[in-house]
Amino acid sequence: MSRVGRARVEGGGYEIVPMSAHDLLEVVEIEETTGLSRWGWDSYHAELVRPEAIMLVARRARADATGKFLKGFFAARLGADELHINNIGVRERERRKGIACELLRRGLLLGIERGAHAALLEVRAGNVAAQSLYASQGFEVVGRRRNYYHDPAEDALVMSKQLRAET
Numbered sequence: 001m002s003r004v005g006r007a008r009v010e011g012g013g014y015e016i017v018p019m020s021a022h023d024l025l026e027v028v029e030i031e032e033t034t035g036l037s038r039w040g041w042d043s044y045h046a047e048l049v050r051p052e053a054i055m056l057v058a059r060r061a062r063a064d065a066t067g068k069f070l071k072g073f074f075a076a077r078l079g080a081d082e083l084h085i086n087n088i089g090v091r092e093r094e095r096r097k098g099i100a101c102e103l104l105r106r107g108l109l110l111g112i113e114r115g116a117h118a119a120l121l122e123v124r125a126g127n128v129a130a131q132s133l134y135a136s137q138g139f140e141v142v143g144r145r146r147n148y149y150h151d152p153a154e155d156a157l158v159m160s161k162q163l164r165a166e167t
């Protein structure tokens with residue numbers, strides 16, 4: 001396994017580890033409860049076996065009081081030398097604890113290890129939380145795609161970051 005593919009987050013009570021098929025029910029549940037564009041179980045399952053996919057979860061060693069192991073997840077795909085971030089989501093009760101930041105940081109490191117020179121993503125123009133997260137990690141707005149999203153219709157901001165070895 002990669003040097004940065006598995007990491008315990010000190011004091012956080014969880015590890016960042018590669019997503020497995022066992023995680024998918026919780027990943028889909030998080031997706032459905034966080035307002036993310038729906039991929040669903042089948043799409044995540046198909047994505048998991050793609051060699052160019054980088055998919056991570058923030059997983060507790062033991063289930064919480066509600067029987068859940070996952071705090072959040074990250075899904076990205078490498079294309080040529082660019083890492084495209086598709087989804088990142090954190091359970092509502094686990095937010096503002098640095099979990100998304102940690103998932104993003106590990107995902108970018110894995111991307112760099114595998115040759116990515118830049119990371120790119122689309123985010124809803126009204127999603128201030130996600131834009132702030134990405135900006136805090138050095139992403140900048142580089143474009144806007146009109147009516148990119150449906151249900152509800154909304155523009156996407158395109159954000160990108162050049163990746164360097166010290167990320």
Ligand SMILES: CC(C)(COP(=O)(O)OP(=O)(O)OC[C@H]1O[C@@H](n2cnc3c(N)ncnc32)[C@H](O)[C@@H]1OP(=O)(O)O)[C@@H](O)C(=O)NCCC(=O)NCCS
Pocket residue numbers: 034035036087088089090091094095096097098099100101102122123124127128129130132133134136
């Ligand atoms: C966006 C999201 C992933 C952030 O997860 P998180 O674990 O709470 O984020 P972190 O705790 O790592 O926050 C890191 C930084 O991002 C910014 N940030 C995160 N949430 C924010 C919010 N609600 N408002 C403003 N800034 C925010 C802050 O700069 C924060 O640092 P700080 O807490 O020291 O101020 C989470 O809110 C979420 O799951 N949202 C729904 C799904 C979604 O929109 N995903 C993005 C799709 S592009």
